[in-house]
Amino acid sequence: MELDEQQIERYSRNIVLAEIGVEGQRKLRAAGVLIVGAGGLGSPASLYLAAAGVGRLGLVDPDAVELSNLQRQVLHTTRSLGAPKVESAAAMVLELNPDVEVETVRERLTADNALELIGRYDFVADCTDNFAAKYLINDACVIAGKPFSHAGVLGFAGQAFTWEPPSGSAPCLRCLIPEQPPADETPDCAGSGVLGAAVGVLGSVQAAEAIKSVTGIGQRLTGRVLSFNCLKMRFSSAAAAVDPSCPVCSRNPGITTLSAENYRR
Amino acid sequence: MITITVNGELRQVQSGATVADLLRELGIGERRVAVECNREIVKKERYGQAGLGDGDVLEIIEFVGGG
Numbered sequence: 001m002e003l004d005e006q007q008i009e010r011y012s013r014n015i016v017l018a019e020i021g022v023e024g025q026r027k028l029r030a031a032g033v034l035i036v037g038a039g040g041l042g043s044p045a046s047l048y049l050a051a052a053g054v055g056r057l058g059l060v061d062p063d064a065v066e067l068s069n070l071q072r073q074v075l076h077t078t079r080s081l082g083a084p085k086v087e088s089a090a091a092m093v094l095e096l097n098p099d100v101e102v103e104t105v106r107e108r109l110t111a112d113n114a115l116e117l118i119g120r121y122d123f124v125a126d127c128t129d130n131f132a133a134k135y136l137i138n139d140a141c142v143i144a145g146k147p148f149s150h151a152g153v154l155g156f157a158g159q160a161f162t163w164e165p166p167s168g169s170a171p172c173l174r175c176l177i178p179e180q181p182p183a184d185e186t187p188d189c190a191g192s193g194v195l196g197a198a199v200g201v202l203g204s205v206q207a208a209e210a211i212k213s214v215t216g217i218g219q220r221l222t223g224r225v226l227s228f229n230c231l232k233m234r235f236s237s238a239a240a241a242v243d244p245s246c247p248v249c250s251r252n253p254g255i256t257t258l259s260a261e262n263y264r265r
Numbered sequence: 266m267i268t269i270t271v272n273g274e275l276r277q278v279q280s281g282a283t284v285a286d287l288l289r290e291l292g293i294g295e296r297r298v299a300v301e302c303n304r305e306i307v308k309k310e311r312y313g314q315a316g317l318g319d320g321d322v323l324e325i326i327e328f329v330g331g332g
Contacts, residue, residue, distance in 0.1 A: 041332040131330035154329035176299050177328055185294065189331040199332065225299055227272075227326045234273055238301035238324040 001029045001055070007099065011053045024215040025053060029099075031214040032056035034121035036109050036137060038089040039063075040194060041151050042127035043075040044203035045210070049125075050093040052211055056101045057093060058121055061085040062108040072196030109133060111258035114140040123213050124148035125206045129189060132265040135180045138163070138173035140258055142249045147213050149206040149221070153199045154192055156231040160202050161240065162209045162221040167249040168242055170222035174255075175243035183265060198230040267319040278317055285312040291325070299326045 003011070003025060014020045014028070033054050035042050038061040050057060063085050065076045073085075080088035086104035093102055103120075107113065109128075118124055118140050126137040126148055134150060141148040145165040150173055152158050163172045205226065212218045224237045248255040255262070266277045271287070278287060284300055284307050300307040301324040307315050317323075 037332060039332060127332055129330070129332040134330060152329045152332060154331040158329055158331075159326055177297055179296070181297050181328075181330070185297070186330050192331070194331055202332075225326050227324070229272075232273070236272065236324050236326075238299050238326050239304060239306050240299055241306050 001026050003029065007053070014052060019217040020215060024217065027215045028053045028211065029055045031123070032058065032121040033210050033214070034058040034060065034118060034124045035127055036060045036124065036133065037127035037129060038075055038085040039069065039127065039129055040072045040153065040189070040196065040199035041203040041206060042089070042125070043073045044200045045125045045127055045206045046075055046089055046093055047096060048204060048207035049210055050097045050100045052207070053097070053099060054210070054214070056103065056121070058103045058105065058117065059086045059089050060105040060107065060109050060117065062106060072194065072199055074196070074200070109136060111136065111260040111263060114258055115144055118144050118146050121146070123210045125210055126150045127203065127206065130265055131180050131186055132263040134173060136258065136263040139248050139255055142167060142172050143256065143258070149209040151202045151206050153194055153202050154187060154189060156195050156198050157227070157229040158198065158202045159225050159227050160205045160221060161225045162213070164213065164220060164222055168251070171240045171242045172246065172249045174248050175246045176225065176240055178243070178247060180263070195230055198228070201228055201230070267317065269317055269320070270322045272323070272325060282317050283313055284315040284317065287317060287323070288312065288325070293325065293327050297328045299328070300324070
């Protein structure tokens with residue numbers, strides 16, 4: 001995909017990076033990234049991917065913009081209160097960079113639509129706010145052989161990792177935590193609060209992982225889990241391994257199709 | 266007592282304590298964590314046997330689901 005003069009100027013700070021260059025910028029332009037969740041994580045992820053010149057962004061979110069979102073979800077503005085998040089997000093993305101082709105899906109990602117949606121993109125960013133969706137994305141991406149970035153945040157802290165095919169080369173979410181934690185053991189941002197700047201850091205990590213994956217540069221966050229605690233201002237990572245008996249990414253997995261009852265909220 | 270480092274902070278635990286004991290003491294459920302001891306992964310099924318030694322350096326990552 002050729003870059004015109006304007007694009008070479010717009011992306012010049014990417015292009016001067018030896019690891020990216022013109023070739024990497026063309027790869028970004030040819031790539032599609034699906035962002036599931038246009039909220040706290042999805043905001044920085046979408047903005048940085050759009051600004052960097054990713055050619056196609058898919059935005060999936062069933063919700064409308066609420067006042068309590070605006071403390072952290074910088075994709076949306078006061079003017080977009082009440083609007084579908086995907087519409088508000090698409091408008092912001094296009095204002096930032098009209099080069100980007102945006103596909104909006106004002107639906108929840110489900111066991112029924114996940115594989116079809118994911119199949120249209122090169123990389124998936126899990127920017128959702130609940131474990132049910134995170135397990136669905138994990139299983140769908142493993143089944144589809146699609147690389148994805150996982151992140152979760154609560155309060156001042158969170159974690160991130162990246163999975164890439166082929167199955168068995170990097171641990172997936174179920175290798176680390178085999179079963180979806182029950183909803184009553186898993187506080188959410190509405191109940192526990194979340195710092196916008198903390199979720200912003202992890203959403204930016206996801207954007208960086210997507211860029212590295214589609215351009216094939218650097219070391220991705222595979223085989224380890226990054227942990228960030230904003231209150232202690234500490235980044236750390238722990239090694240993670242493939243579980244040979246993983247229910248979804250092992251050689252003889254129990255989960256080979258997506259079934260709604262496995263992802264109860 | 267022995268001294269270990271947990272997520273960058275020094276902490277004293279009973280000698281003979283296991284990873285499972287430490288998680289209980291910290292009030293962290295075993296289901297949502299990944300544990301690394303001295304840069305090595307501690308497998309979940311070993312939390313109850315994995316004894317802690319003086320000077321061990323642990324990273325405990327408690328997965329959260331928000332976003």
